[in-house]
Amino acid sequence: MDLYFSYISSYSQKVLLGLYEKNVAFTPHLVDLTSQEERARFREFYPFGKVPLLVRDDGRMIPESSIILEYIDQTFPQSPRLIPADQEDARQVRLLDRMCDLYLNDPVVSMILESWKPEPQQDSEVMDKAAERVGLMYRFLGDHLSGRDFLAGNQFTMADCAAIPPLYFAKTFADFSSVGQLQDYWDRVSQRPAVIRMWREAEPYVRALMGE
Ligand SMILES: N[C@@H](CCC(=O)N[C@@H](CS)C(=O)NCC(=O)O)C(=O)O
Structure with missing residues (x-):
């Protein structure tokens, strides 16, 4: 494969x-x-x-x-199951996955692309709209995480795979430390060996991209 x-x-x-x-x-x-x-x-x-x-x-x-x-x-059905067997739970995971892709990841990408333009060429309307959407998703995720360790409950799922990468980029534009349970969630998922491994490998590429 x-x-x-x-x-x-x-x-x-x-x-x-x-x-x-x-x-x-x-x-x-x-x-x-x-x-x-x-x-x-x-x-x-x-x-x-x-x-x-x-x-x-x-x-x-x-x-x-x-x-x-x-x-x-x-x-590869071994644990963790990224999509639960229960249909209702699976639909909830797919919904959260869609929301993270469409309403978090896509606006974050718009913000990154806009921020790379020389300042006079930056479109503040694009930036404001994306920031508004990201803020809305922060509040949604923060509220949603109340009483849950992971986005779809107490197991790591595809919804977390979808949320973690855009949250990493989003927090360079807008801090989420004061948003509901989002910071606690971030601290929790950041400890996972798979997340540590992914960031360790990706970081040099991401830093070069962001001009750090
Ligand atoms: N809906 C797609 C989005 C994939 C996507 O947008 N990939 C970007 C990088 S994050 C890409 O390949 N861009 C290159 C291009 O469009 O030429 C997915 O979920 O895989």
Whole structure:
């Protein structure tokens, strides 16, 4: 099983978390998203050009982070179950996963891209809208975490894989230490070996990207 990914891609980080949590082996293929040539080459292989992309040993491609995690969880059913067996619980995990992707990750990416522009070219409307959305998600997640160790209850799931990478980037723009249970959650998940491993590997790439 081959994974095409980039350490600077939060959607790739999401999948790495699932793989590391479940201790699933794969052959890594780094795609350098900062190189136009490499992106063009990758688009010849996968026309949508998006990472992460999983390629099974039979050659079948599995794109999209949530679908990759579903596949991994079905194929390697060992703990932790990223998607619970109970249908109601599974739907809740998928909902939280969607919300983290669409209403946390996407606005955070907008903020990062906007912040890279020279100041006079930055669109304050884009920045304000993204910040508003991120603030809303902080409050939602903070409230939601009340009485829960992890997003979907007391087990680590795909919802946590989806939340952790954008929260890391989001907190460089807006601190969440005073938001409900969010800081406690962050402190808790940051101790997990899979999370530590993922950040240890990704950090040099992320720091270079953020100009640190
Ligand atoms: N919905 C996709 C989003 C993947 C995505 O947007 N990946 C970005 C990096 S985070 C990418 O590959 N960008 C390169 C491009 O669009 O050319 C998923 O969940 O996997």
